Amino acid sequence: SVDVLAEFLGQSRAGRAQLVEHSGTLALVEGDWKYVEAGRAGKAWLFNLADDIGETKNLADKYPERLAAMAATLNKLKEGRSFQGNDRKRRSTPGQKR
Numbered sequence: 001s002v003d004v005l006a007e008f009l010g011q012s013r014a015g016r017a018q019l020v021e022h023s024g025t026l027a028l029v030e031g032d033w034k035y036v037e038a039g040r041a042g043k044a045w046l047f048n049l050a051d052d053i054g055e056t057k058n059l060a061d062k063y064p065e066r067l068a069a070m071a072a073t074l075n076k077l078k079e080g081r082s083f084q085g086n087d088r089k090r091r092s093t094p095g096q097k098r
Contacts, residue, residue: 028074035070044071 006012025039034055036045046060046067060067 026074026078028070028077030070030073033066033070035067035074037071037074046070 025037027034027036029035029049032048032050034045034047034049036047038044043058044060044067045055045058046063047055047057048059049055051057
């Protein structure tokens with residue numbers, strides 16, 4: 001996760017270039033584009049939200065380069081799960097071994 005408290009409090013306008021959502025599978029939103037990881041069906045999805053806010057037209061086959069780039073970005077974000085620059089350390093819950 002990333003600390004965005006300063007943005008919420010209006011103390012910074014830095015924001016983020018991507019948004020990751022989770023509802024069974026992970027999805028990445030960059031600008032007008034949304035990439036949804038392949039789930040149990042085994043097929044990834046790509047939507048242009050500016051033209052298809054209802055996410056009805058899978059453009060994965062039409063834009064394979066964008067699909068691959070967004071998949072790579074999401075994988076990098078998953079690998080780098082951290083507090084990005086914060087010195088917070090993971091705290092153990094009672095009974096949890098580190």
